[in-house]
Amino acid sequence: MNYLLQDLTPDRPTPVKPRLSPSLKQKLSIPLKIGDLTLNSRVFQSPLSGVTDLVFRRLVRRYAPDSMLYTEMVSATEIHHLSQLPQVMEIDPQEQPISIQLFDCRPDFMAEAAQKAVAEGAKTIDINMGCPVNKITKKGGGSSLLRQPKVAQAIVETVVNAVQVPVTVKTRLGWDENEISILEFAQGLQDAGAAMLTLHGRTRSQGYTGTANWDWIRRVKEVLSIPVIANGDIFSLEDAINCLEITGADGVMCSRGTLGYPALVGEIDHFLKTGNVLTSMSPEQSLECAKEHLRQLWEYKGQRGIYQSRKHLAWYCKGFAGASTLRDQVSQISTVTEGIELLDRAIADQQVNKVEKREKVSV
């Protein structure tokens, strides 16, 4: 009764093939150029502090073989003062193409950090001009650069002169709704030599609240000649396509949509390349992925990895019966064995549920 097996994916919505406009199809048929770097994917995994470490990126890479990945942001001042590079800059040669993201307000420190990042293997240097966190903005980094366009330009110019790889910037619309400065700001960055701009369609004061304003991204795309990557509120393939159509952007960057779902970038990329919709991960596959994430964090970071795994594991727990109880349990684990046992039990429950549903259908 093979058809029964096919029908037994009750938690997965039936994939509906989205339509692409002719102009988007045309754009997708051409590889993306960032300076002299050619990319075979227009879907990016964003830098996420506390998330996009080597372990997470390996999982993303498994589904998205061509997409650009980013490290967590790294402070150029920290790099200047440390005798050894921090673990967040470690790159696996297998995970290319990858960009190292730096933040700071001192052009000289940024140039020095960029050279070290290139020596580590970064294919591009990305400069963070969007982080809204007070600890960063008070020291003149992240989104506070939106209020210091001359410093922002000086950083880009100095870094461009210091390295041979393309230098890109990730930023927001402006400081707050009364100070949306992105049009002039972005043009200044382009004039200073930035090779690509990733734009998160929110202001600094919005943080991660409200909705991302994709219309502003379109306006910026219309005035720049360098590639513009749209970011903000891309949680699904449909979101990615809508965003590309509305903004006319050259690519999309996924962020919170990948938390507990490292296949998102790959699923979007696969559709944009082939026109075929991949079936989403089932709860069982998701829990298996969580298990692997936990094991690798343990191997890579030891006990610190276990504490860090709590939030990741909780993000995987959604969309199935018992998810919220499991979320509470995995949020408190202290050992790898404890986590694996909880996840194994949840996987076994998923298998029992499947069999029960199959039996009901065949009665």
Ligand SMILES: Cc1cc2nc3c(=O)[nH]c(=O)nc-3n(C[C@H](O)[C@H](O)[C@H](O)COP(=O)(O)O)c2cc1C
């Ligand atoms: C936990 C977390 C960490 C983040 N860390 C970074 C970072 O290191 N560098 C950066 O440029 N943006 C960072 N961001 C911002 C995201 O890359 C992205 O711009 C933002 O979440 C908007 O996209 P979304 O609405 O799809 O989540 C972070 C966001 C979150 C939620």
